[in-house]
Amino acid sequence: MKAIVYQKFGNTDVLQTIEEPKPSIQSDQVLVKIKVVSINPLDWKIRKGEMKLMSGSKFPKHTGTDFAGIIEETGTSVSGFKKGDEVFGTVKNNMKDGALAEYIAVPTTSVWKKPIHINFAQSASIPTVGAAAVTALQKMGNIHAQTEILVNGATGGFGMFLLQLLKQKQANITAVTSTKAIAFAKKWGADIVVDYTKENILTQNKAYDIVIDLSGKMGYANAKQMMKSKALFLNPTPKPIEIPTSLFKNLFTSKKHIVVLSNPSTENMDILLDAVNNGLQIEVSKVFPFAQSKEAYQYAEQGGYIGKVVIEFN
Ligand SMILES: NC(=O)c1ccc[n+]([C@@H]2O[C@H](COP(=O)([O-])OP(=O)(O)OC[C@H]3O[C@@H](n4cnc5c(N)ncnc54)[C@H](OP(=O)(O)O)[C@@H]3O)[C@@H](O)[C@H]2O)c1
Numbered sequence: 001m002k003a004i005v006y007q008k009f010g011n012t013d014v015l016q017t018i019e020e021p022k023p024s025i026q027s028d029q030v031l032v033k034i035k036v037v038s039i040n041p042l043d044w045k046i047r048k049g050e051m052k053l054m055s056g057s058k059f060p061k062h063t064g065t066d067f068a069g070i071i072e073e074t075g076t077s078v079s080g081f082k083k084g085d086e087v088f089g090t091v092k093n094n095m096k097d098g099a100l101a102e103y104i105a106v107p108t109t110s111v112w113k114k115p116i117h118i119n120f121a122q123s124a125s126i127p128t129v130g131a132a133a134v135t136a137l138q139k140m141g142n143i144h145a146q147t148e149i150l151v152n153g154a155t156g157g158f159g160m161f162l163l164q165l166l167k168q169k170q171a172n173i174t175a176v177t178s179t180k181a182i183a184f185a186k187k188w189g190a191d192i193v194v195d196y197t198k199e200n201i202l203t204q205n206k207a208y209d210i211v212i213d214l215s216g217k218m219g220y221a222n223a224k225q226m227m228k229s230k231a232l233f234l235n236p237t238p239k240p241i242e243i244p245t246s247l248f249k250n251l252f253t254s255k256k257h258i259v260v261l262s263n264p265s266t267e268n269m270d271i272l273l274d275a276v277n278n279g280l281q282i283e284v285s286k287v288f289p290f291a292q293s294k295e296a297y298q299y300a301e302q303g304g305y306i307g308k309v310v311i312e313f314n
Contacts, residue, residue, distance in 0.1 A: 003101035004293055005060040009049030012294040012301075015063070023097075023105040030081055030108060031073040032089070036124040037064040037099045038284075038310045039300040040157070041216075046095065053240050055095060062098025064311075066090050068114060068124035078108055086114040088123035090264050100293060102313065112269055115276055122282040125157060125308035130272040132262035133161035136234050139258050140210055143169040150174045150208045150226060152201065153215030154190065155181035157308045158236065161272070162212070163188035164280045174208070176201050176215075184283065184306050202226070210234065212260075220246075220257045227255045236260040283307030289314065 001022050006014040025031045043063050046055045055061070068088035074081055081087070089111035091097045097104055114123040136158075137143070143166065154163055154175035166173055167189025175190035178197055185193045194201050196215075202222055211223040212234040220242075223233040231254075238246070238259045246257040276282070285305045288296035290313045300309040 001102035002290070003062060003098065004064065005062050005098070006047055007059045009047065009052075009057075011048065012297045014047065015294050015297065017293075020101075022103050025073060025075045025105045026107075027075040027077040028107050029075045029105045030071050030078060030087075030111060031103055031105050032067065032069040032087060032111065033072045033103055034067050034069040034099060034101065034313055036068045036120040036287075036310050036312050038066045038121070038124040038157070038308050039296060040065050040128045041300075042128065043094060044297055044301050061095040062101065063094055064091075064098045064100030065094040066124050066127045067099035067104065068120040071111075072103065081108055081111070081113075086120070087111045088114050088120070088126060090127035100290075100311065109266065110264070112273065115273065118276065118282060121284045121287055121308075121310045121312065124310055125282050125284060126161075126272060126276070127264045127269070128262050129157035129308075130161045131264035131268045132158050132236055132260060133165055134268040134271050135263050136162060136212060136236065136260045137165050137169075139234055139260055140232065143171045143210075145170045145172065147171045147210065148174070148206075148208045148228075149210045149212070150176070150201070151190070152176040152196075152211070152213045152218050155184050155188075155306050156214060156303075158214045160184075160188060160283060160307045161280070162214070163190060165275060168275070174206075178304065180304075181306050188281065207231070213237070224255055230254045232256050232258055234258050234260050236262075284310055286310075287312050 071085045149171050155177045173190045174192040175185040176194045176196050177185045179195050182193045207228045210232045216237040250256045285307050286309045288311050296311045
């Protein structure tokens with residue numbers, strides 16, 4: 001089967017299409033014939049060597065985390081899934097079991113039935129960013145109509161899920177986004193939209209109960225200027241050192257720095273599937289064929305898209 005691997009860190013030039021054997025499944029696994037893989041910033045941050053503490057430097061590495069496809073084979077102890085089921089899911093270690101391949105073997109705890117009213121591309125867009133949005137919501141605690149929340153970088157994959165989940169809680173949302181994404185931010189629930197190409201949010205004279213940065217560019221020191229005296233800064237892109245130090249520093253401040261790590265658990269996926277079945281919208285702004293995987297990554301890495309970018313197998 002075809003799979004994408006790389007032998008060294010770098011830009012999209014290092015991506016190679018290789019032939020390798022179809023994976024064999026263990027008793028608790030299913031073999032999925034991949035139809036769509038969605039792109040997550042995590043995929044290319046690892047490939048560029050930006051996460052070496054976590055990724056290590058062993059090669060070859062596979063890539064691709066979130067997928068949708070059709071079950072081809074089930075392990076001997078698998079129940080609840082059968083050959084032909086349309087599913088979506090995520091791989092725990094994308095460097096070893098990368099989803100950007102014709103087939104992958106995954107445990108049943110990492111796949112879910114595809115809702116029938118959404119397509120493969122939309123369902124492949126759910127796991128990592130959807131679960132991160134649910135995790136962020138849980139870290140926010142009690143949210144109500146008076147809770148003022150700033151979502152910086154609001155219309156990529158993560159923001160798409162987060163805005164809509166926050167709207168269900170009737171939160172008062174300010175979204176920071178680029179010009180072309182303003183309409184999407186409003187549609188997904190933002191009460192106020194700030195165009196970051198025209199206005200610097202840091203110079204606004206307003207304070208929030210919660211600030212979450214999905215652009216990866218703000219940082220706690222900047223966010224602090226926009227936080228009420230008791231407030232939360234949610235950070236899904238922490239520097240490794242911030243994971244322990246934020247916990248310690250939080251003991252001495254009421255402006256808390258909270259790290260968010262996506263947890264695609266069964267409970268979180270149930271929350272997401274419930275939201276999707278109740279109308280949460282999933283925008284896939286561009287679909288690339290497998291043969292153009294490099295171009296797909298180049299496009300995603302440049303930014304400027306709305307929702308998700310995906311790669312499709314014929
Ligand atoms: N910790 C975790 O478990 C976890 C899970 C999922 C994601 N993440 C991280 O969370 C971040 C968001 O994920 P994502 O998938 O939504 O990424 P994404 O699709 O790349 O979205 C990032 C958004 O930030 C916007 N942005 C860029 N520069 C900005 C600026 N100066 N000011 C305001 N907004 C700006 C982008 O808008 P334009 O493209 O229009 O510029 C884009 O909409 C990524 O860094 C990702 O790695 C972490």
